[in-house]
Amino acid sequence: xxxxxxxxxxxxxxxxxxxxxxxxxxxxxxxxxxxxxxxxxxxxxxxxxxxxxxxxxxxxxxxxxxxxxxxxxxxxxxxxxxxxxxxxxxxxxxxxxxxxxxxxxxxxxxxxxxxxxxxxxxxxxxxxxxxxxxxxxxxxxxxxxxxxxxxxxxxxxxxxxxxxxxxxxxx
Numbered sequence: 001x002x003x004x005x006x007x008x009x010x011x012x013x014x015x016x017x018x019x020x021x022x023x024x025x026x027x028x029x030x031x032x033x034x035x036x037x038x039x040x041x042x043x044x045x046x047x048x049x050x051x052x053x054x055x056x057x058x059x060x061x062x063x064x065x066x067x068x069x070x071x072x073x074x075x076x077x078x079x080x081x082x083x084x085x086x087x088x089x090x091x092x093x094x095x096x097x098x099x100x101x102x103x104x105x106x107x108x109x110x111x112x113x114x115x116x117x118x119x120x121x122x123x124x125x126x127x128x129x130x131x132x133x134x135x136x137x138x139x140x141x142x143x144x145x146x147x148x149x150x151x152x153x154x155x156x157x158x159x160x161x162x163x164x165x166x167x168x169x170x171x
Contacts, residue, residue, distance in 0.1 A: 003127040006135050009048040009079040009089075013040045017071045028067040033093065034058070037109050040077040041089040045113035048079040048087055049125040053113040056086060059145060065095070065106040072096035073106075080135070081142030085122035086114045088142040110145065 013036065021032045038055060045053040067073055073095050080090040093107035117123045130139040144163045150156035151164070158164070 001124065001126045003129050004048055004079075004082075005129055005131050006078040006080065007131070009044040009077075011040045011043040011047065011077045012074060014072060014074045017067055017069050017073060019069060022069050025066070026069040028069075028071070028073065030063055033063070033067065033073075033107065034061065034109075036073070036075050037061075037077070037091045037093065038111065040075040041091055041109075041111045042113065044077040044079055044089050045087050045115070048082065048128070049113075049115035049123075051115035051117070051123055051125070053087075053115050056112040056114045057149070058109065058111050059088070059149065060108075060110040062108050064108070065104070067093075067095050067106050068098075070098040072098070074103075079128055080110075080130075080138035082125045082128045083146065085124060086112055087125055087128075088112055088145065090138050112146075112149075 017028045021028055023029055042053055042055065073093065075091060075093050077089050077091045079087045081088045089111045091109040091111065092105060094103050095106040096103045115123050115125045130136045147156060147161040147164050151158050151161050
C-alpha cells in the first residue's frame, strides 16, 4: 500500500451562511457547522483510504468565533495521521467577512474515521507522511490524542501510553 501525504486528502468546501442556518443571534448554528465539518472530513478520509469511511469519534471541536449570517465559510480538512484502520482528520474552519473580504480562522475540529469494506468490517489504510512543519506537529499530536482517548475509554492502561507519559516525565 502506497504511503500518502496530507495534500492527497485535502478537501475544501466553501459556502455562504443563509438565514435558515442561523440561530436567534443570526449566527451559524453549531450543529450546521458540525455537519459541514463531518462531510469535509469524510471526503478527506475517503480520499486517503479509497474506502467507505465512517465517523468513529469527534475528538475535539472548538467554536472560537461566531460565524454571522452572510459570511462565506470555508471548511478545510485533511488526514493528519493514519493508524491501522483509522485516520485522524484535522479540520480548520475559516470565515470571510462579507464586507471587507478579510479571512480569519473561526473554528477547528479533530475527527476520527475508520475505513471499512462493503460488509462494514474495518480495513487497512495507507500510511501518512507529513511534509510541512504544521503537518508534522499534527501528526505527532495525533498519537498522543489517540492514546489519551484509549486510556479514558479504558481500552489502554495508562502505563502503556508511552507518548502521554513522555509529556509528564523527565528524560
